[in-house]
Amino acid sequence: MVTPELNGGDVGVGVGGGSFDFQRYLSARADAVNDALDRAMPRGFPERLCESMRYSVLAGGKRVRPVLALAACELVGGDAAAxxxxxxxxxxIHTMSLIHDDMPCMDDDALRRGRPSNHVAFGEFTALLAGDALHALAFEHVARGCGDHGVPADRTLRAVAELGSASGTGGVAAGQVADKESEGLPVSLAMLEYIHVHKTARLLEAAAVSGAIVGGGADAEVERVRRYARCVGLLFQVVDDVLDMTSTSEQLGKTAGKDVEADKATYPKLLGVDKAREYAADLLAMAEAELDGFDAERAAPLRHLARFIAYRQH
Amino acid sequence: MVTPELNGGDVGVGVGGGSFDFQRYLSARADAVNDALDRAMPRGFPERLCESMRYSVLAGGKRVRPVLALAACELVGGDAAAxxxxxxxxxxIHTMSLIHDDMPCMDDDALRRGRPSNHVAFGEFTALLAGDALHALAFEHVARGCGDHGVPADRTLRAVAELGSASGTGGVAAGQVADKESEGLPVSLAMLEYIHVHKTARLLEAAAVSGAIVGGGADAEVERVRRYARCVGLLFQVVDDVLDMTSTSEQLGKTAGKDVEADKATYPKLLGVDKAREYAADLLAMAEAELDGFDAERAAPLRHLARFIAYRQH
Structure with a gap:
């Protein structure tokens, strides 16, 4: 059972038979990602565009998606650097989707990660183009960078395809359209699942799958990682929905109660908060079951990551 | 000298020592691209998103960029199918940039290729996301498709990186920001060149370079193709500027005089129409000179393509 009283720190011991320190792992991996993102972000001309990209990418956040990629790579025996x-x-890609999602023609949200949204800080056209530039850079960065870590080109290409699918009609963009079209309408549980799977889960899945692919995972391992991440991705959104309903804006660092206000379909709205939490617990159990086939020590980070997502407070 | 009285048909003979029929070549290659685009565009759910993508991608257009890619591939001895x-x-990518460029927060243009712009036909949020989905699909399509034509993965990755650079801060997005920021301000010739090179030329360059790469061109050949395409890309924009000033909306299939109305910097505005045409003629000569090192017959399509761009009426 997932209860909001628990937090990630409470599940940091006793998994995988050892004394794995998840908070330390998460912090170290997030730091590595932040350093790499800082190096990857362009500086220079046009300054306004580069500043706008850096503003949103380097605004913090939990870095759950990138850590998922690193941990999945390590799970299959790869080096996290790859x-x-x-x-x-x-x-x-995630930041691009947030920038575009916050724009007036989408959710019209002025607050993101406790700061003004990109279009509020830099204006609409720069926000639109900063998103586009981040989107392009994502694919360029993978295409240029993986080889430096010895990843064979065919694996890198599979990762590019995976990320492209998750960002477009196979994922985020499709989920966002379905979400916007459903506002103010009665929404079935099937449609709600479609929206969450595409808008949120698919990109988390692509993060883990891409990590497993570049790490050299066998096809069967990659597919187990995919099923794990699909559950974790949906879990992430279900918990997000619950937090939107039960937290304050200050706790979240973004506007709370936004989904209710926009008359958006959410799990707690359709099922009630208690049933939504039960569903989250089921997803967590299913995700963890997929890890049982892997070495316990190597699987510890992904096991803790799933619990961290389930028990997080913001 | 480039004069608008000439058109593409007038330069269709006598190049490469033979009777190369450029109009037939262009038409056949454009048909092949249109068929491939039709197959590549998603159908299904969310229908509104898929229809919006198809609406803009399959709206016609001269297909200059894709034909440039095919012709560059053939130039270096590759099969156009690759x-x-x-x-x-x-x-x-080009269509994504047009959809986003036409949006109210950008150029706010209601007409494109003689039809309502995407956001006018489908609404703003769908237009934004259709652009994003096309952007993602572009990279996914390359990553998945090239291998079917026997292109080695390392070449495909170089093409992905080239396209990513041309779409982001190394190209279109940077050019669009610089362009928007320059509206209503005095603009130097250097800044005008920056805008045109990034907003327009860079993607035409990436088209040709990607084609040459997947076609198996040697590094020196790819660089000659790059220089050719850089000139052709700038030529394309200079002619575009001239046509905007000298044509009607009916002739162009989009709003004429738009640049003047928006107080945008253009070559004819800075240099006058005659000097802008002279510059176009210089660019055409430089582009053609880069083709001299190739077999005349294989170079004929790119030679005619450059002239077609120089002499086009819309």
């Missing part, structure tokens, strides 16, 4: 380009690319 | 995925990807 997955750094795909980890950064996933965060660039 | 370049079809990059040709389609370039057109998807």
């Amino acid at each position: 997955a750094t380009p795909v980890a950064c690319a996933v965060e660039m | 370049a079809t995925p990059v040709a389609c990807a370039v057109e998807m």
Whole structure:
């Protein structure tokens, strides 16, 4: 059972038979990703565009998606460094989707990660183009960067395809359209699942799968990682929905109660908060079950990551 | 000297020592690209998103960029089919940039290719996301498609990087920001060149370069293609500027006089129409000179393509 009283720190011991320190792992990996993102972000002309891109990408955040990529790479025996380009690319794509999602023609949200949204800080046309530039950079970064870490070109190409699918009609863009079209309408549980799977889960899945691919995972391992990440991705959104309903804006660092206000379909709205939490617990159990086939020590980061997502407070 | 009285048909003979029929070549290659684009565009759910993508991508247009990719591939001895995925990807990226460029927060243009702009036909949020989905599909399409034509993965990755650079801060997005920021301000010739090179020329360059790469061109050949295409790309924009000033909306299939109305910097505005035409003629000569090192017959399509761009009426 997932309860909001718990937090990630409470599940940091006793998994995988050892004393794995998840908070330390998460912090170290997030730091590595932040350094890599800082290096990957362009500086120079046009300054306004570069500043706008840096503003949103380097605004912090939990870096769940990139850490998922690194941990999946390590799970299949790869070196985390090999997955750094795909980890950064996933965060660039995610940031692009947030920038565009916050724009007036989408959710019209003025607050993101506790700061003014990109279009509020830099104006609409720069925000639109900063998103586009981040989107392009994501693919360029993977195409140029993976080879430096000895990743064979065919694996890198599979990662590019995976990320492209997750960002477009196979994922985020499709989910966003379905989400916007559903506002104010009665929404079935099937449609709600479609929206969450595409808008959120698919990119988390692509993060993990890309990490496993560049790490050299066998096809069967990659598919297990995919099923794990699909559950974790949906779990992430279900918890997000619950937090939007039960937290304050200050706790979240973004506008709380936004979904209710916009009359958006959410799990707690359709199922009630308790049932939504039960569903989250089921997803967590399913995700963890997919890790049982892997070495316990190597699987510890992904096991803790799933729990961290389930028990997080913001 | 480039004069608008001439057109593409007038330069269709006598090049490469033979009777190369450029109009037939262009038409056949454009048909092949249109078929491939039609197959590449998603159908299904969300229908509104897929229809919006198809609406803009399959709206016609001269297909100059994709034909450039196919012709560059053939120039270096490749089979045009190998370049079809990059040709389609370039057109998807180009269409994304047009959809976003037409939006109210950018150029606010209601007319494109003689029809309502995407956001006018489908609404703003769908237009924004259709652009994003096309952008993602471009990279996915290259990553998945090139291997089917026997293109080695390392070449395909170089094409992905080239296209990413041309779409982001190394190209279109940077050019669009610089262009928007310059509206209503005095603009130097250097800044005007920056805008045109990035906003327009860079993607035409990437089209040709990607085609040459997947076609198996040697590094020196690829660089000659790059220089050719850089000139052709700038030529394309200079002619575009001249046509905007000298044509009607009916002739162009888009709003004429738009640049003047928006107080945008253009070559004819800075240099006058005659000097702008002289510059176009210089660029054409430089582009053609880069082709002299190739077999005349193989170079004929790119030679005629440069002239077609120089002498076009819309």
